[in-house]
Amino acid sequence: MNIVSLFSGIGGLDQGFVHAGYDIIWANDFDKYAVQTYRANFRSPILLGDINAIPLESIPDHDVLIGGFPCQPFSMMGGGLGFEDARGTLFFRIAEIIEAKIQAGRKPRAIVLENVRSLKTHNRGKTFSVIANILQKDLGYIMYPMVLNSADYGVPQIRNRTFIVCFANHQAAFSVPKEVVLEKKLSDLLEHDVPEKYFLSERILPTILSNGTGGYNAKSEIDLPVARPLCATMGKMHRACQDNYVTQNGRIRRLTPRECARLQGFSDDFAIPVSDAQAYKQFGNAVTVNVAHAVAREVRKTLEKLGEWH
Numbered sequence: 001m002n003i004v005s006l007f008s009g010i011g012g013l014d015q016g017f018v019h020a021g022y023d024i025i026w027a028n029d030f031d032k033y034a035v036q037t038y039r040a041n042f043r044s045p046i047l048l049g050d051i052n053a054i055p056l057e058s059i060p061d062h063d064v065l066i067g068g069f070p071c072q073p074f075s076m077m078g079g080g081l082g083f084e085d086a087r088g089t090l091f092f093r094i095a096e097i098i099e100a101k102i103q104a105g106r107k108p109r110a111i112v113l114e115n116v117r118s119l120k121t122h123n124r125g126k127t128f129s130v131i132a133n134i135l136q137k138d139l140g141y142i143m144y145p146m147v148l149n150s151a152d153y154g155v156p157q158i159r160n161r162t163f164i165v166c167f168a169n170h171q172a173a174f175s176v177p178k179e180v181v182l183e184k185k186l187s188d189l190l191e192h193d194v195p196e197k198y199f200l201s202e203r204i205l206p207t208i209l210s211n212g213t214g215g216y217n218a219k220s221e222i223d224l225p226v227a228r229p230l231c232a233t234m235g236k237m238h239r240a241c242q243d244n245y246v247t248q249n250g251r252i253r254r255l256t257p258r259e260c261a262r263l264q265g266f267s268d269d270f271a272i273p274v275s276d277a278q279a280y281k282q283f284g285n286a287v288t289v290n291v292a293h294a295v296a297r298e299v300r301k302t303l304e305k306l307g308e309w310h
């Protein structure tokens with residue numbers, strides 16, 4: 001099954017699909033560092049560039065389209081919850097790509113989109129309504145939206161994400177991927193002999209360990225058994241109430257990029273060819289490989305049942 005991957009980043013979603021037996025034939029991202037990491041880890045090509053500037057005709061025909069697209073508000077100018085409202089956004093570009101394939105008689109059999117958990121409530125539910133209307137009414141897919149937590153798929157990280165799985169064939173019956181018992185703790189994923197730069201200095205410790213301020217008064221906790229969600233800005237070192245810190249050899253430190261990779265389900269042979277700052281951003285942005293794999297397997301099962309897997 002051929003896949004086109006949009007907003008590929010470093011390919012967390014892509015890895016899950018490759019592990020489940022799909023072939024990535026075309027991928028894209030406009031971040032040169034993410035593309036550098038992708039190229040170091042995938043044999044399949046990735047095109048560096050803004051998806052809005054890539055001609056629709058140059059995107060190859062494919063069976064499945066996947067993409068963890070950035071969440072943006074829609075204008076709601078049209079008010080009809082359709083194409084009009086999504087115009088100019090990255091979701092609209094996805095819809096345009098699919099629409100062009102439908103016009104050419106090459107409708108993708110399945111679509112898998114990933115986004116933040118709050119996609120459903122974003123802009124008081126309007127963002128999700130626009131997306132659902134375009135996928136179902138305008139593009140004619142049957143849609144299965146769900147929120148999946150990485151901790152339910154084998155990695156010790158609370159990470160709730162919305163997945164929207166769509167099928168062209170309305171006979172498709174998709175079930176939420178089966179959860180597995182979490183056997184690992186964050187402490188099981190830690191590296192040993194970690195360089196000094198990851199340990200917190202005495203000067204910064206009080207700030208990092210202080211509770212949140214003002215309206216945001218969250219409790220500062222370190223050494224959590226299941227990590228808080230990794231976020232794209234974790235390179236900046238947030239307080240311990242928003243980020244992950246661990247004690248090792250009696251001292252407190254941040255996570256290393258390799259530990260972040262592990263928390264996102266990447267195996268240790270996944271190359272990290274970029275700076276720490278870029279690596280934190282990339283792993284914070286990634287889809288957890290285990291979750292992607294669970295979804296990819298379930299999509300495969302559905303396509304097999306429909307006789308559409310090849």
Ligand SMILES: C[S@@+](CC[C@H](N)C(=O)[O-])C[C@H]1O[C@@H](n2cnc3c(N)ncnc32)[C@H](O)[C@@H]1O
Nearest residue numbers: 007009010011012013030031050051068286287
């Ligand atoms: C949430 S990340 C996707 C992560 C990816 N699915 C993974 O598992 O690693 C979103 C990606 O969209 C890319 N992006 C945002 N706007 C874009 C655009 N206009 N054209 C191409 N890529 C874009 C960003 O560079 C970022 O890597």
